[in-house]
Amino acid sequence: xxxxxxxxxxxxxxxxxxxxxxxxxxxxxxxxxxxxxxxxxxxxxxxxxxxxxxxxxxxxxxxxxxxxxxxxxxxxxxxxxxxxxxxxxxxxxxxxxxxxxxxxxxxxxxxxxxxxxxxxxxxxxxxxxxxxxxxxxxxxxxxxxxxxxxxxxxxxxxxxxxxxxxxxxxxxxxxxxxxxxxxxxxxxxxxxxxxxxxxxxxxxxxxxxxxxxxxxxxxxxxxxxxxxxxxxxxxxxxxxxxxxxxxxxxxxxxxxxxxxxxxxxxxxxxxxxxxxxxxxxxxxxxxxxxxxxxxxxxxxxxxxxxxxxxxxxxxxxxxxxxxxxxxxxxxxxxxxxxxxxxxxxxxxxxxxxxxxxxxxxxxxxxxxxxxxxxxxxxxxxxxxxxxxxxxxxxxxxxxxxxxxxxxxxxxxxxxxxxxxxxxxxxxxxxxxxxxxxxxxxxxxxx
Amino acid sequence: xxxxxxxxxxxxxxxxxxxxxxxxxxxxxxxxxxxxxxxxxxxxxxxxxxxxxxxxxxxxxxxxxxxxxxxxxxxxxxxxxxxxxxxxxxxxxxxxxxxxxxxxxxxxxxxxxxxxxxxxxxxxxxxxxxxxxxxxxxxxxxxxxxxxxxxxxxxxxxxxxxxxxxxxxxxxxxxxxxxxxxxxxxxxxxxxxxxxxxxxxxxxxxxxxxxxxxxxxxxxxxxxxxxxxxxxxxxxxxxxxxxxxxxxxxxxxxxxxxxxxxxxxxxxxxxxxxxxxxxxxxxxxxxxxxxxxxxxxxxxxxxxxxxxxxxxxxxxxxxxxxxxxxxxxxxxxxxxxxxxxxxxxxxxxxxxxxxxxxxxxxxxxxxxxxxxxxxxxxxxxxxxxxxxxxxxxxxxxxxxxxxxxxxxxxxxxxxxxxxxxxxxxxxxxxxxxxxxxxxxxxxxxxxxxxxxxxxxxxxxxxxxxxxx
Numbered sequence: 058x059x060x061x062x063x064x065x066x067x068x069x070x071x072x073x074x075x076x077x078x079x080x081x082x083x084x085x086x087x088x089x090x091x092x093x094x095x096x097x098x099x100x101x102x103x104x105x106x107x108x109x110x111x112x113x114x115x116x117x118x119x120x121x122x123x124x125x126x127x128x129x130x131x132x133x134x135x136x137x138x139x140x141x142x143x144x145x146x147x148x149x150x151x152x153x154x155x156x157x158x159x160x161x162x163x164x165x166x167x168x169x170x171x172x173x174x175x176x177x178x179x180x181x182x183x184x185x186x187x188x189x190x191x192x193x194x195x196x197x198x199x200x201x202x203x204x205x206x207x208x209x210x211x212x213x214x215x216x217x218x219x220x221x222x223x224x225x226x227x228x229x230x231x232x233x234x235x236x237x238x239x240x241x242x243x244x245x246x247x248x249x250x251x252x253x254x255x256x257x258x259x260x261x262x263x264x265x266x267x268x269x270x271x272x273x274x275x276x277x278x279x280x281x282x283x284x285x286x287x288x289x290x291x292x293x294x295x296x297x298x299x300x301x302x303x304x305x306x307x308x309x310x311x312x313x314x315x316x317x318x319x320x321x322x323x324x325x326x327x328x329x330x331x332x333x334x335x336x337x338x339x340x341x342x343x344x345x346x347x348x349x350x351x352x353x354x355x356x357x358x359x360x361x362x363x364x365x366x367x368x369x370x371x372x373x374x375x376x377x378x379x380x381x382x383x384x385x386x387x388x389x390x391x392x393x394x395x396x397x398x399x400x401x402x403x404x405x406x407x408x409x410x411x412x413x414x415x416x417x418x419x420x421x422x423x424x425x426x427x428x429x430x431x432x433x434x435x436x437x438x439x440x441x442x443x444x445x446x447x448x449x450x451x452x453x454x455x456x457x458x459x460x461x462x463x464x465x466x467x468x469x470x471x472x473x474x475x476x477x478x479x480x481x482x483x484x485x486x487x488x489x490x491x492x493x494x495x496x497x498x499x500x501x502x503x
Numbered sequence: 504x505x506x507x508x509x510x511x512x513x514x515x516x517x518x519x520x521x522x523x524x525x526x527x528x529x530x531x532x533x534x535x536x537x538x539x540x541x542x543x544x545x546x547x548x549x550x551x552x553x554x555x556x557x558x559x560x561x562x563x564x565x566x567x568x569x570x571x572x573x574x575x576x577x578x579x580x581x582x583x584x585x586x587x588x589x590x591x592x593x594x595x596x597x598x599x600x601x602x603x604x605x606x607x608x609x610x611x612x613x614x615x616x617x618x619x620x621x622x623x624x625x626x627x628x629x630x631x632x633x634x635x636x637x638x639x640x641x642x643x644x645x646x647x648x649x650x651x652x653x654x655x656x657x658x659x660x661x662x663x664x665x666x667x668x669x670x671x672x673x674x675x676x677x678x679x680x681x682x683x684x685x686x687x688x689x690x691x692x693x694x695x696x697x698x699x700x701x702x703x704x705x706x707x708x709x710x711x712x713x714x715x716x717x718x719x720x721x722x723x724x725x726x727x728x729x730x731x732x733x734x735x736x737x738x739x740x741x742x743x744x745x746x747x748x749x750x751x752x753x754x755x756x757x758x759x760x761x762x763x764x765x766x767x768x769x770x771x772x773x774x775x776x777x778x779x780x781x782x783x784x785x786x787x788x789x790x791x792x793x794x795x796x797x798x799x800x801x802x803x804x805x806x807x808x809x810x811x812x813x814x815x816x817x818x819x820x821x822x823x824x825x826x827x828x829x830x831x832x833x834x835x836x837x838x839x840x841x842x843x844x845x846x847x848x849x850x851x852x853x854x855x856x857x858x859x860x861x862x863x864x865x866x867x868x869x870x871x872x873x874x875x876x877x878x879x880x881x882x883x884x885x886x887x888x889x890x891x892x893x894x895x896x897x898x899x900x901x902x903x904x905x906x907x908x909x910x911x912x913x914x915x916x917x918x919x920x921x922x923x924x925x926x927x928x929x930x931x932x933x934x935x936x937x938x939x940x941x942x943x944x945x946x947x948x949x950x951x952x953x954x955x956x957x958x959x960x961x962x963x964x965x966x967x968x969x970x971x
Contacts, residue, residue, distance in 0.1 A: 215850075215912065215937035225844040240910035242937040 059140025061110050063094070063131045072099050074126045077119045078281040082132075086114045094132055097125070098281055102412040112136035122280035216243035227252050282376040293439040296355060298475040301434045304487050308450055308465040311497045318391070326392040331450065331467075332370075332424060333394040337500050338493035339420065339445060340366045340387045346486040349443040350420045353477050360442070360477045369418030369438050372402045379405040380438055382418040422447065433470040442474035443483070445490070505642040507615075509535040511840055512646025514621045514629065514786070517544020519817030519829030520652035521605050526837035528612035535644055536609065537631050539620040543602040544654050545818075546826040549673040552601060554693075556594040557676060557700045558857055560585075565703035575896075585704060591677055617642070623787035626810045648812045648840050651800065652833065653786065655779040655818035660688065662748035663756075669749070669773045672697060681705050682771035686756045688746050690717040692856040694776035695729065699859050701774075702738050709739040709768050711746055711758055718856065722868050725919045728899045729858045736859075741768075749773070781819045796821060804846045806836050814840075828852050850934040851915070853927040860900050861923045865930040866915030869905055878908040880940075882964035884956045886920045888971050891951040897921030902956040904940065904964050911939040911965075922953060929957055940964050 065075065075097040082094050088108045095106045112134035119125050134140075214231035216224070220243055224231045227248070234251045236243035257270060279287055311334055319328050343350035347362040354361070368386040372379050381401035383389070389397060404410040421438040424447035435446040448468035455464040469490065473483040493500050511527050513520045516538030527534045541548050567583035570576075609616050619633035619642070626649060630641035657671045665671050675697050683706065687698040690712035702708040710717070710733070717733070717740060718726045733740055743761035750757050755767040781799045783789075794801040794809035799821030806814050814836045817829030835845045851866040872879045883903035886892035892900075900920025906913045916930035933943055943961035948954045955970075962968045 217936045218849075221848065222845075225846060228844060238937070239939045239942065240907070240912035240937060242912075 059136055059138055060115065061112055061134045061136040061140040063106070063109060063134070065097070065125050065127050065129050065131050066106065067127050072127065074124050075099050075104070076124050076281060076284065077121055078103060079121060080117060082114050082117075084114050084116060088112060088114060088134065098285070099412065102410065102415055103282075103408050106131055108132075108134070110134060110136050122278055122284075214243055215241060216248075220245055220248055224248055229255065282374075282379070286377045289439065290436055293436050297437050297439060297442075299434070299437060299472045300475050300480065300483070301470055301472045302480070302483050302487055303432050303468055303470045304491055305466055305468050306491045307455070307495050308467045311494050312450070312465045314497045322392070327395060327399075329391055329395055330426075331447070332398060332422070333389075333391040334494065334497065334500065335422060335424075335445070335447060335490070336368055336383070336386055336389075336394050336398075337391065338490045339368065339422065341493055341500065341503075342486055342489040343420065345489060346482055348478055348482060349473065349486050351442050351477065352419060352440045353442050353474060354440060355476070363419045365419065367417050367419045369421030369441070370398055370401065371421060371423035371438075372405050374406045374408075376408075379410070379415065380418060380421060381405045381410055381414050382416065384417075420444070431468060435470060435472045437472050437474055442477050443486075444472050445487075446470040446472070505640070507535065507617075507642060507644045509533050509615065509644065509646045511535070511648045511650060511837070512627075512629065512644055513537065513650040513652055514623075515544065515652035515654055515817075515819075516542040516605070516616070517652060517654050517817065517829065518546045518826040519654075519833040520544070520650070521609060521833075522830040523650055523652065523816065523833030523837045524614040525608055525612050526834045527840060528609075528614045530837060530841035532837065532841055533615075534613075535615040535617060535646065537617045537619060537621040537629065537644070539618070539634060541598075541602045542605040542609070542616070543598070547601050547605070548598055549676055551826055553594050553598055553676040554672075554696055554700075555857060556597050557590070558696060558859075560590045560593070561700040561703035562859070585681075587678060587681055587704070594676070617644070621786060623790055626791055626813050629787075648814065650833075650836055651788070651808070651813065651815040651819055652817050652829070653782040653788075653819050654829075655824055656782045657775075658778045658780050660746060660748075660775055660777065663688075663746060663773070663775065665775065668753060668770060669775060672774065672776050675701075675774050675776075683707065684769055684771045685709070685774060686711060686768050686770040686772075687774045687776060688756070689775065689777040690714075690740065690742070691720070691776060691778060692718065692858065693778075694774065695733070695858045696856070697774060697776065698738060699733070699736065702736050707737075707739075709741065709770075711741045711744050711756070711768070713743070713745050715743045715761075717742070718858075718862070720854075721856065721862055721864060722870055722917075724903075725862050725864070725917055728860050728919050729856075729862065731899070732859050779818065779824055781821060783819065804848060805839055806832050806847060823852055823854060825852060825854065850937070851931060853931050855924045855927055857924060860897065860920045862917075862919045863923050863927045863930065864915075864917050865927060866913070866934050867905055868915055868917055869903075872905050872914060877914065879905055879914065880908050880911075880964050881905045882960055882968070884959040884963055884968065884971060886953065886956060888959075889951075889953060889956050891953050891955070892920065894951070895921060895953075902926065902960045904943075904957075904960040906940045906961075906964055911941060913938050913940060913943065913961075916957075918956075920953070926954060926957060929954060 077095060078098045079096040082088055088094065088111065090108060090111045092108050093105045094108050096103050097106060114132060115135050116133040118130040118132055214234065215236065216231055221231065229248065229252060231243055234243050234247055237247050238244045257272060308331070311331070315329055315331065315334065343366055350366055351360050351362045366386040368383040369380040370383060372381055381404065383394065383397050383401065386394060401410065401414060404414060418438060418441060420441055421444045423435050423444060427449060429447055429449040431448055433446045433448065435444040437444050446469065448470055450465055450467040452463050453466040454461045455466065469487060471483070471487055510533040513524050513534065513536040516536055520536055521542060524534050524536045546552060564583060564585045567580050570578045570580040571583060606616070617631050618635060619631040621629040621631050623629050627647065628643060628645050630643050632641045633639065657673065659665050663669050672693050681701065681704045685701045685706040685708050687694045687708060687710045690710050694710060695717060698708045698710050716723065716726065717730055741758065741760065744758045747757040747759055749755070750767050755769045756773055757765060757767050759765045783798065783800065791810055791813065793813065800808055800815040800819050802808055802815050802820045806816050806820070808815050816832035816836060818824040831849065832847055835847055838845045853863060853865040856862040867875065869879070869881045881903060883901040885901040887898045892898045897920060900918065900923065902918040903916070904913060905915035913933055918926050940961045943958060944965055946958065948958040959968050959970055963971065
């Protein structure tokens with residue numbers, strides 16, 4: 058038997074550290090070659106770490122949420138044969154690994170209550186009890202809330218004499234106090250927590266469940282994608298002096314065209330939303346205003362303007378906001394653009410988006426469709442300098458030629474980096490987009 | 504008529520009454536305690552303490568006697584002699600020290616102790632005929648609360664009343680001399696404890712029991728080592744045998760066995776130890792017309808009787824008739840009267856039998872667990888595998904644990920063996936704390952002690968005993 062250590066692989070693109078976002082194995086598991094051990098996350102992509110050998114997991118190198126350097130120990134396996142770890146280095150590494158194991162192993166260790174309750178534990182073989190509950194390593198690492206055992210009717214509440222006495226003093230029936238101790242034992246803490254809840258409920262003066270005062274809290278660790286989002290947003294808002302410009306756009310003509318195109322080609326080419334039209338309008342508008350299709354390296358004080366339009370599309374995924382990138386949007390017609398947006402959104406949502414599909418955008422569009430509201434103040438996707446926000450499309454009474462008429466109206470709320478984009482240029486940029494959208498023929502006839 | 508008013512009036516100065524009095528006084532309740540005899544009740548005067556003193560003396564003498572023969576320890580004694588009068592004086596000294604101690608404690612806490620016999624007038628009033636002046640008019644005492652703690656009395660046999668050769672355990676604890684032949688009626692713990700004492704002091708002892716086994720309240724596995732010890736010591740045991748009475752000459756006990764065969768057991772003394780009954784007669788209790796439960800007073804889990812502010816504790820309230828139960832009840836009643844919320848809700852009350860070897864039972868036995876429909880696991884660890892037991896020449900017996908199968912919470916402990924009464928502390932503690940097998944199995948128990956068998960029993964129930 059030897060020990061095989063798997064180290065954090067170099068994921069490429071000069072990434073020095075990655076965040077551990079999930080373990081798929083735990084200490085003691087037997088793993089096969091190529092079995093996925095863990096998920097790690099780079100700037101935007103999640104990467105699976107497979108096992109290069111078959112063996113038994115001896116130790117995990119880090120806890121979920123931990124940022125690990127490339128080349129650091131991910132996992133330690135017991136393998137047939139010699140392994141890849143020399144004995145002396147095994148000794149040298151043993152200590153920190155042990156520490157790491159502790160932090161990982163604790164949340165994963167099944168509560169004694171659970172373990173015991175799950176085990177039939179006959180007299181001859183109850184030794185199996187502690188391992189009986191194969192509670193999956195807690196993916197998000199926040200499973201610390203103690204499990205309170207529910208007492209069967211008629212079961213006597215179990216509590217130490219001191220707890221019983223305190224309960225009498227407090228006038229609390231132990232029968233109603235959930236016990237978190239071994240075998241459902243009610244601890245001093247359980248009683249105090251219950252007493253506190255009871256007294257607060259009383260202070261509220263109402264036992265009406267609809268108006269009951271709630272004091273529960275949930276601690277949600279901001280890790281993985283959420284942490285990336287938080288960092289990006291903070292970075293953007295801290296560094297970029299935003300200003301937001303809102304203009305309304307009469308979409309009546311465009312909606313008529315869109316309806317026509319969908320009726321004509323919907324079956325063969327797929328239905329169009331307004332997004333490809335807006336994308337095209339942006340592509341055309343940046344030609345006149347190249348300063349908005351740029352990335353600004355504020356440390357080097359260099360703004361790079363791009364000929365290509367790599368269009369970021371803000372996309373909601375289960376894990377949070379992601380921004381897949383439509384590369385070279387300037388080369389795509391409406392349907393090509395539409396299908397690319399759909400493909401990228403699916404890739405992002407299923408976690409299959411490649412790293413270069415999630416980075417390198419030069420300007421971003423954000424749209425919540427029917428949830429778009431009247432006005433938004435979009436946050437620029439740093440280091441870009443502009444973001445175009447699409448608000449809800451709605452029929453409104455407008456005055457045209459002195460008469461009130463119903464028009465399909467939609468607002469555009471766009472934010473700009475005021476350091477490199479002046480207000481007037483931003484306004485002109487948005488007005489240009491508006492012009493393209495209000496007279497859709499101009500999108501195609503130049 | 505002298506009269507006296509108090510808040511708490513306690514009748515009976517036994518373990519229940521005197522503890523209630525001390526606790527009440529601690530809590531600032533004006534308390535009066537009425538006791539006709541020595542403070543300390545049955546326990547200190549004619550029960551637990553004197554019997555344990557005699558058990559110790561008899562065992563010491565028996566050991567010395569044993570050393571007259573071949574001893575594996577290499578100790579030899581030329582001759583062993585016992586001065587039974589001195590033994591009794593020594594025992595009385597201990598009793599006096601303890602009862603005197605109780606008096607001092609009551610005085611220190613400011614409890615008003617009245618020496619005399621109380622007769623109930625109503626639910627708040629008693630008349631006390633003082634022992635000092637029996638002919639004087641009785642003293643009337645009013646109390647807001649009346650706590651009845653009159654204990655229990657020995658049961659006699661209708662066909663063979665106490666007197667002459669027929670003695671009770673009380674007399675058996677203060678012998679003038681050791682009878683040549685003693686017949687003990689009843690193979691419960693009192694009969695066997697005293698039967699063994701007399702056997703070790705030199706009597707020929709015959710035990711007669713109506714049921715078909717000794718210590719009928721304990722399970723057979725637990726009583727086996729005691730039966731073996733009785734055999735080894737030469738105590739005759741007649742099971743399934745009923746006592747008819749004394750023969751006309753008064754020097755033998757007529758018995759009839761299960762098959763209906765009559766015979767006579769010659770006896771210089773007959774100890775009747777067939778049990779105890781709540782002391783409910785002769786002091787006006789019937790006037791209160793309290794609800795009864797069998798022979799005992801009925802009380803709820805706060806020791807309230809059916810009459811407001813009339814409380815009852817201890818043997819008067821029935822089984823288990825144990826001093827430690829009465830004490831806990833007494834303490835509780837005092838606290839309730841002081842305004843605290845309390846209930847008598849122990850997880851278990853230990854029962855100890857000071858035979859040779861000793862038996863201790865706390866919580867549920869396997870049989871009781873089965874009857875209660877509990878899914879359980881049980882394991883026992885024999886003292887034969889315990890180092891300390893070997894050094895004490897006491898390898899008979901075992902420790903047994905009963906635990907729930909689902910969550911391993913311990914529901915009972917039993918043990919039989921020399922000195923196991925001291926293990927009751929650990930047993931009760933683990934049950935009251937709601938301990939699981941793992942809790943006990945993973946507590947380090949000192950080596951070398953008999954207590955290691957406790958840990959090993961828990962380990963064994965978990966499937967990994969180390970020393971067996």
